[in-house]
Amino acid sequence: MTTNTIKTAVEDMVRPYLDSHGFELVDIEYVKEGSNWFLRVFVDKEGGIDIDECGRISEFLSEQLDQNDPISVAYFLEVSSPGAERPLKKPDDLRKAVGKYVFISTYEPIDGLKEFEGTLLSFDGEQATVEIGKKQHTIPYAKVASARLAIVF
Structure with missing residues (x-):
């Protein structure tokens, strides 16, 4: 799968959960750094997102990724806030x-x-x-x- 195909598949998996819980999907990155691959999902909500919420989203997405298996190589999943310097993508x-x-x-x-x-x-x-x-x-x-x-x- 290409990077864009993976990002689209991940978005399709996580967006219904985020929408139903009042979260906003800010960005998805699938990048190689050194010898490791990282799947990073940046999420926010009005008033900011906390670490417990990131943990719940990560657990949900991890289960979805295990079931659907769109990524054939080992990778690290990171779910986090976009931070103070949030990207303005759209x-x-x-x-x-x-x-x-x-x-x-x-x-x-x-x-x-x-x-x-x-x-x-x-x-x-x-x-x-x-x-x-x-x-x-x-x-x-x-x-x-x-x-x-x-x-x-």
Whole structure:
């Protein structure tokens, strides 16, 4: 199976459980680090997720993976919160992040920059506007390589 096929299979297994318990699936990663494979499932909910909830989701998903066996090699399963620097993968993630401090990188320079760290003022589905200092930058969504919440120091 390809990485994308595995991620889709895992999402199909875990999404009904998450939806029925009020959790949000933030991301799934299936990556090789050194000689080990890791299946990482990032989950959140309004007000944050705690370690006991991650444990229950991990137990459920582990049972599903054992029954359906979509991964042919040994791997480590990790279920966790996306953390303070949560990735903003989908347009809806950016909509929810309006008013928050973000980091956005682009595929090509916009206003001479490829990295933008500041307050997300707006996102209309097509463009994001980020304020850095007193200057506003409008970034076409199609040119966003990655986006995440950022920590203000």
